Amino acid sequence: MNVLVVGAGPAGVYFAYLAKRQAPDWRIRVVEQNPADATFGFGVVFSDKALEFLRADDPSTYELITPQMEAWSDLTVVHRGTPVIIDGIGFAAIGRLRLLRLLRQQLATVGITPEYERPLTAPGELEAYDLLVGADGANSYVRRTADFGTRIAHCTNKFAWYGTRRRYETLTQTFVGNEHGSFNAHHYRHAPDMSTFVAECDAGTWERAGFVGMGEEETIAYLERVFSAPLAGERLVSNRSIWRNFPNVRNDRWSVGNRVLIGDALRTAHFSIGSGTKLALEDAIARAPADRREAGRGGGRERRLVRPLSRAHEPVAARLRLELYSAQRPGRPTTARPHVAPFRENLSMLFPTTLVGSYPQPEWLIDRRKLAGRFPPRVRARELWRVPEPYLAEAQDDATVLAIRAQEQAGLDIITDGEIRRESYSNRFATALEGIDIDNPGSALDRSGHPNPVPRIVGKIRRKHPVELDDLRFLKRHTSRKTKITVPGPFTMSQQAQNDYYRSEEEAAMDYAVAVNEEIRDLFAAGADVVQIDEPYMQARPEKARQYGLRSTSGPRAIRSCPSSPARRCSRFRSRRHNRSWTHRCCKSCRGRKSWSGASTFPTRAWRRRSRSPIASGGRCSTCGRRT
Helix, strand or coil: CEEEECCHHHHHHHHHHHHHHHHCCEEEEEEECCCCCCCCCCCEECCCCCCCCHHHHHHHHHHHHHHHHHHECEEEECCCCEEEEECCEHHHEEEEEEEEEHHHHHHHHCCCCCCCCCCCCCHHHHCCCCCCEEECCCCCCCCCCCCCCCCEEEEEEEEEEEEEECCCCCCEEEEEEEEEEEEEEEEEEECCCEEEEEEEEEEHHHHHHCHHHHHHHHHHHHHHHHHHHHHHCCCCCCCCCCCCCEEEEEEECCCEECCCCEHHHHCCCCCCCCCHHHHHHHHHHHHHHHHHHHHHCCCHHHHHHHHHHHHHHHHHHHHCCCCCCCCHHHCCCCCCCCCCCCCCHHHHHHHHCCCCCCCCCCCCEHHHHHEEEHCCCCCCCCCHHCCHHHHHHHHHHHHHHHHHHHHHHHHEEEEEECCCCCCCCHHHHHHHHEEEEEEEEEEECCCCCCCEEEEEEEEEEEEECCCCCHHHHHHHHHHCCCCEEEEEEEHHHHCCEEEECCCCHHHHHHHHHHHHHHHHHHHCCCCEEEEEEEEHHHHHHHHHHHHHHHHHHHHHHCCCCCCCCCCCCCCCCCCCCCCCEEECCCCCCCCCCCCCCCCCCCECHHHHCCCCCCCCCCCHHHHHHCCC
């Protein structure tokens, strides 16, 4: 097999190493148009698990690279001078040139030396090879020699990639502003004495600042003034650090004839995601021959060689082949949300934020002393409201508008009504159902193990009418952002009632599920983007939750036939049947008791392993005060 690898970046070098190691009889040539130590940028960052795929496939390279990396566990977001630390994520980084030299060291062990400053200018130079691997980056020459179905769109934001001697303890996003507009910096250390510092701003800010007429030193001086706080007196270091628009490269096909694309030539991943190099290395593993038997096919069968191997890789690549750049796609206004920097739109696609639970009701609306002096109400508790009944609905509307505006000002992506009209998260819905006697309440143990007045089930549970539909319509009239509405879960409501009718709690939970299903269908039909099912009792009563709780909430009775449309479907869901439904189970460890399952918010169909949910923002448990 006669192979030409075009490009000596991480993708090309690592592919050549793997291919030669598995197929020593292959004749592999690696050419690169740039000098050996020419590299764009400073460092590359990975999540703490990003290189785990190397451990099994290539332990020697894994052991070579990982000791050279800088590692930390937290991520920091600095907004208006206030740092917010997000813990438990885990990252590792390494200098881009350092990583490349380590991969070249591996390549040398199989007897291959890349040819540098060797540009390809004529298509005829590619014809003498059985397999042609395009690893030549976002501006790939190989990609231009065949029809891969290429689409390239440039993000509207401007960015410049610098370094600095300032040492940062975490990967940090720093948002700042001045008279010209909003700026963002992505910065993290990639060596003990060196950090990456990517400066970013929207196109309007870039123009108002006058960067178009600035030279390199003048640009650095301006950015050092803008980012004086995070730089703390250190200088920015340039390495071809010119302003760019990030190219979003996509291809319909990864191979045409004997030509294959890997790395940035195939698809780019935005620097804020930090997965471009990881995908490049995974491409190399997927495209290289799996074993000597496969490699021995050779000859004119190169397409049969690479195609089956790539299929296993496609789900890996698809994880970041989402609509990551729609927030900055050409034509989208960058000033739609002036209270936050426009580049935050890009982050919102990956990490949409929302309230997990309720927004605090104001003191003038509800008597907090009375509320704190009792268990959360499961029956109606009208005595908690400070406003007389004739004016209560109007007062709740006013408080809801205040909650909506506070969420928008905080920059949340998905807005809720704050559950302002509810005395607790469950009682407003649960007491509106048929088959419930609320005038003669029963008793049931709360999550704390104490008896609490609860609705008494005296007949078949049915939903008489929509309960929260008007709440959603009010919410949508007062915000232009995506909306979320919450409903209590059927399992939780079955635990918050005295059952005097059904033969078992499970039967009651299943009829509660039918009522919840009807409510969810009406909410989606009215335009809800997200419906959250609150199920805190799953963590409090794990055995019952295992027996029938999850089935009642996530099974067909609760979410069967819920309508879906592109506007209401989660961006990560690709099935027509997947609505944007989340289930919230309070916190992982309420009052010290460990939850029976993982994260506090998860998609209702995740148990079927069909899809992944967006991430809901953290909050505090109303029972124990712990962060969810």
